[in-house]
Amino acid sequence: MSCQAVGIPGEGAIWVSSLTGGGMSGRPYTFVIGMNEPDWRVSPKQDPVLLDEERARISPELVGSASKVELVHKRRLERLGEVRGSCVLSYSAYDLAERREVYPAYELLQVFRLQTGQAEADFEELREHLGGLMGYTPSYGRSSLDEADAWMKHLVTAEGQIREGRSFLHRSYDHLNKGAQALEARQACADVTEYDGMVDTSVHGMEFRSDGTGKAFSASRLELYARCPMQFYYQEVLRLRVKEVPEFDRTRWLDAMQRGSLLHAVFEKYYAPWAAGSGEAEVSHDREFLTRITEEVLEEYTRKVPAPSPHVREKEAAAIRRDVDLFYRQEVSRSTSRPVFLELQLHSEEEPFRLELSEELVVPLRGYVDRVDLVGPHQYRIVDYKTGKPAKYKEQEYFAGGTQLQHALYALAVEQWLRRSGADSQAEVVEAAYYFPTEKGLGEEMVRLQNRKEELAELMGSLLASMESGVFPPTREPNLCGYCNYFEVCGKQAVWMKDKGGERLKRLQEVYSHA
Secondary structure: OOOOEEOOOOOOOEEOOOOOOOOOOOOOEEEEOOOEHHHHOOOOOOOOOOOHHHHHHHOOOOOOHHHHHHHHHHHHHHHHHOOOOEEEEOOOOEEOOOOEEOOEOHHHHHHHHHHHOOOOOOHHHHHHHHOOOOOOOOOOOOOOOOHHHHHHHHHEOOOOOEOOOHHHHHHHOHHHHHHHHHHHHHHHOOEOOHHHOEOOOOOOOOOOOOEOOOOOEOHHHHHHHHHOHHHHHHHHHOOOOOOOOOOOOOOOOOOHHHHHHHHHHHHHHHHOOOOOOOOOOOOOOOHHHHHHHHHHHHHHHHHHOOOOOHHHHHHHHHHHHHHHHHHHHHHHOOOOOEEEEEEEEOOOOOOOEEEEOOOOOEEEEOOEEEEEEEEEOOEEEEEEEOOOOOOOOOOOOOOHHHOOOHHHHHHHHHHHHHHHHOOOOOOEEEEEEEEOOOOOOOOOEEEEEOOOHHHHHHHHHHHHHHHHOOEOOOOOOHHHHHHOOOHHHHOOHHHHHOOOEOHHHHHHHHHHOOO
16 A cells, blocks of 8 residues: 655545644654754754843843753653654664764653663664664665666666666667767767758758748848857747846946947937938038037936946946047048938838849848948948947958858948939949947948959858758857857857868858858
């Protein structure tokens, strides 16, 4: 007959209770467990609100900590004395966490003395009387008590030696077996396999198509694929997201994204009076106007994002004012261009912008362009504000292996948008600039001439073909993994991938070849 443990008395079940509530059920069998000295001991802790010395001064009737201990001991003994029938007392002789021997409580020794009539018996005699320790160990030669007992039989010998139980574990749990196969394939196979991010498109259809009917992209998402296809797969295909946990930082007011948005708002508001998309009015720079806008936006963000302290807010606000001052000095020095569009939205709310790279290749695009400048008759430059550092934008890396596509994609998209919208039927975007108008960016501007449209079409054709065929390997730059949210999933997979090849990687390698 099997028994179950319950919290209230019930027929045919073991009743589990604390010592203070047990011993009165009238049942024929009672088991008292946990009579080891550390758990049974009652420490004389004083009341921190009213100490024993203060209690004694107030009234001798107030119970002190020592009296409380005596009262607990008295009630315990009274409760044990009320037990009738057969009673079994036990204690835990070994602390698994601390890995040390534990001694029985003094009360257990007293019961032993009364039971045996040995008034002078000590703890050593009690241990000898109890015999060998009973423990939860493999039960060889009989049925297992539970799943853990069954596993112990397979993983530990009768002599206590741990077996190499991996094969048994893998036979029992297929998902662990598949995980071990994947790890071995990632480390040992020279060719790429499904364990390296090669998705079977016959089973898992891809949304990425080169005819303009598939999934819409932003430039940053396309750059992400070139930087790390596997991260793209986790983020954009499986849509796995790291759980955001708000953290309060008493030394910081705005995070990087909020600070960037604030500066974008200031720059946009400053040029709004002149960037109407038409007209030939020259920009008349106004320092007082820019200062007023800056303070208004700072106040707006102060209301939206409360600062941890006035000091922190003012410190960051002063840095922002210095960035705006650098921006003003940079803009005053310009004399050959005029902003005509700000925060230009390429797509509509209903559908993406269809960017035609060639007669055969159309990319559905969603995106905003920070600024479009007129630099000559029907000639334009697009400007993308960056609030970080310009280190990764190098002169000799036009496409940077597909990781810098924004300038080329948005330049061509703006050119086609201007023509299709009727804003300028002869429009030509001749330049794209990454602009760093902050102290961190040193006011630098990285200009890319837009004269490699055929190469852009080739690169994008290879990139989309690679996506469409289900190729999502890890990055070719393992040093990037330390900053990735999915590092715990991938581990060292990027390192193992470096020397692998195969026909399926051909189109992705073509992407990387475009410097």
